[in-house]
Amino acid sequence: MAGIDKVDVALSILKIAIVVGALLNVTPIMVWVERRGSALIQDRVGPNRVGPFGLFQSLADAAKFFLKEDIVPAGANKWLYSLAPMFGLIPALTTIAVVPWGRPFRLPSGRLFEPIVADLNVGILLIFALASLSVYGIVTAGWASNNKFSLFGGIRSSAQMISYELALTLSAISVLMAAGSLRLTDVVWKQTGYFVLFDKIKLPAWNVFSPSMWLAFIVFSVAAFAETNRLPFDFAEAEAELVAGYHTEYSSMKFALFFMSEYIAMATISALITTLFLGGWDIPWVNEPATFWGFLASAIVFTIKVSVLMFIFVWVRWTIPRLKYDILMRMGWKVFLPLAFVNILLVAWFIAERWI
Amino acid sequence: MITYAVFFFFAAIAVIFALVVILHRNPVVGALSLVASFFALAVMYVLLEAPFLAALQVIVYAGAIMVLFLFVIMLLNLQRQPEEPTRPIQQFLGYVGSSAFGIGLVYYLSKYAVMELPSGPFLADARAIGVKLFEVYIFPFEAVSILLLAAIVGALVLSGRGVQTS
Numbered sequence: 001m002a003g004i005d006k007v008d009v010a011l012s013i014l015k016i017a018i019v020v021g022a023l024l025n026v027t028p029i030m031v032w033v034e035r036r037g038s039a040l041i042q043d044r045v046g047p048n049r050v051g052p053f054g055l056f057q058s059l060a061d062a063a064k065f066f067l068k069e070d071i072v073p074a075g076a077n078k079w080l081y082s083l084a085p086m087f088g089l090i091p092a093l094t095t096i097a098v099v100p101w102g103r104p105f106r107l108p109s110g111r112l113f114e115p116i117v118a119d120l121n122v123g124i125l126l127i128f129a130l131a132s133l134s135v136y137g138i139v140t141a142g143w144a145s146n147n148k149f150s151l152f153g154g155i156r157s158s159a160q161m162i163s164y165e166l167a168l169t170l171s172a173i174s175v176l177m178a179a180g181s182l183r184l185t186d187v188v189w190k191q192t193g194y195f196v197l198f199d200k201i202k203l204p205a206w207n208v209f210s211p212s213m214w215l216a217f218i219v220f221s222v223a224a225f226a227e228t229n230r231l232p233f234d235f236a237e238a239e240a241e242l243v244a245g246y247h248t249e250y251s252s253m254k255f256a257l258f259f260m261s262e263y264i265a266m267a268t269i270s271a272l273i274t275t276l277f278l279g280g281w282d283i284p285w286v287n288e289p290a291t292f293w294g295f296l297a298s299a300i301v302f303t304i305k306v307s308v309l310m311f312i313f314v315w316v317r318w319t320i321p322r323l324k325y326d327i328l329m330r331m332g333w334k335v336f337l338p339l340a341f342v343n344i345l346l347v348a349w350f351i352a353e354r355w356i
Numbered sequence: 357m358i359t360y361a362v363f364f365f366f367a368a369i370a371v372i373f374a375l376v377v378i379l380h381r382n383p384v385v386g387a388l389s390l391v392a393s394f395f396a397l398a399v400m401y402v403l404l405e406a407p408f409l410a411a412l413q414v415i416v417y418a419g420a421i422m423v424l425f426l427f428v429i430m431l432l433n434l435q436r437q438p439e440e441p442t443r444p445i446q447q448f449l450g451y452v453g454s455s456a457f458g459i460g461l462v463y464y465l466s467k468y469a470v471m472e473l474p475s476g477p478f479l480a481d482a483r484a485i486g487v488k489l490f491e492v493y494i495f496p497f498e499a500v501s502i503l504l505l506a507a508i509v510g511a512l513v514l515s516g517r518g519v520q521t522s
Contacts, residue, residue, distance in 0.1 A: 077384075077385075080384070080385070080388070120407060121407070122407045122408050122410075122481075122482070123412045125408065125411035125412070125415065126407075126411055128411070128415050128419075129398075129411045129414035129415045129418075129419060130414075131419075132414070132415055132418070132419025132420060132423070133391075133395075133414070133419055135417060135423055136388070136391065136423075136426075139423070139426055139430070140384075140388065142430075143384055143430055151430065154430065155427065155430050155431060157428045158423050158426060158430075159427060161423070161424055162420065162424065162427075165419075165420075178431075182482055198464075318457060326513075
């Protein structure tokens with residue numbers, strides 16, 4: 001632990017404060033976007049009474065959650081019932097630590113400011129490690145509630161997440177092979193620059209435009225929906241079949257924690273898709289200067305990319321109906337897993353031919 | 357100093373949750389405690405400057421294998437197990453055997469275990485492990501993969517027995 005002084009500690013605390021503050025604010029904003037967005041898609045008005053455009057509706061909802069009675073069912077396992085919402089929230093909150101969210105720049109003192117909480121050389125593995133733990137929140141909640149619908153939600157969710165985790169990880173592996181590193185800052189740096197098509201058109205060198213990795217992008221995005229338990233893959237909840245699935249018995253702030261972890265997980269996976277495939281903080285066709293303004297512009301572009309992806313999450317939820325469970329499993333194992341393998345072979349071929 | 361604090365904190369967590377695994381009657385609580393224990397073990401790898409192994413420990417054991425365990429426990433709906441009657445001789449043999457094993461383990465570990473890290477740069481990143489795995493340890497690596505394949509095929513054959521395929 002050599003070479004860490006007070007400024008480093010202060011900078012780390014600042015970065016953590018920025019990231020956690022942004023993530024905690026994602027939930028109220030996204031709840032508003034979801035409700036107004038669904039209203040837009042279904043040709044309704046949606047909540048528009050509290051504040052301008054109903055923007056403060058989420059604050060009112062939060063106050064309501066605080067005031068609700070917190071009920072623990074008589075047959076529930078009290079400890080696990082209370083711990084389960086935290087199991088869900090902690091992986092969702094911590095995963096973002098290894099995602100870079102802006103161009104590094106030099107402070108006036110000459111110190112390099114890296115806009116990432118922890119630039120680990122196993123960054124992506126840490127993400128998968130924490131993502132694989134996120135299933136415990138739902139499974140534990142489902143079991144501890146002592147309710148058959150909750151239990152079904154938990155069981156379904158564990159099977160679904162194991163299946164889609166494979167596709168998710170394998171499709172990310174092709175990106176890592178191309179970047180030659182597990183460090184996410186390296187992955188982003190690799191994507192700055194251009195592909196030149198027909199000596200004329202300059203495309204940003206994002207992985208999604210790479211001929212070897214667009215397939216991985218599709219697999220990863222679909223698996224991301226499954227990993228965050230969003231429609232069309234929300235089998236843990238499935239309100240048409242399981243009342244409310246794993247959180248049927250939950251009320252008050254415990255329920256609010258599940259809500260938060262769902263939206264924070266969505267934000268995290270969007271940030272991950274952005275970093276792996278959409279160039280991270282790279283501004284297309286612009287060479288970001290290594291100054292504070294370059295950092296600010298790239299951080300804003302990163303936020304815009306993540307926001308667009310999160311809107312797509314909402315858009316898909318209110319457009320595509322829930323699949324059947326057997327179709328979900330069949331797709332995971334027989335379509336997306338083989339596609340991910342095919343993409344790994346494709347990237348390996350490209351690397352062997354020295355095209356990337 | 358802070359390293360020692362972190363070590364003893366997570367070592368305590370690992371041991372306590374390992375004890376919960378064997379002492380608690382509820383299989384779900386046992387499985388979740390094992391996850392906590394594995395997680396604390398991953399912290400040990402980080403302290404040994406092997407973050408790659410730490411991540412793999414969490415992904416493979418805490419993330420994949422224990423989810424499957426939990427899935428099976430919940431699917432079979434195992435509940436609190438009633439204590440089965442044991443004979444005195446069984447208890448005696450159990451206590452003696454396990455304490456003899458424990459004492460032997462502590463004795464040999466204190467005598468032969470490596471107590472300090474090897475000097476020089478200790479490379480445990482993905483590249484170093486990959487090179488080792490595919491050059492030095494290629495035979496055991498392939499042998500294990502064949503073993504796992506055999507296990508998968510065996511499980512499929514056993515589970516498919518008696519099922520009429522249409």
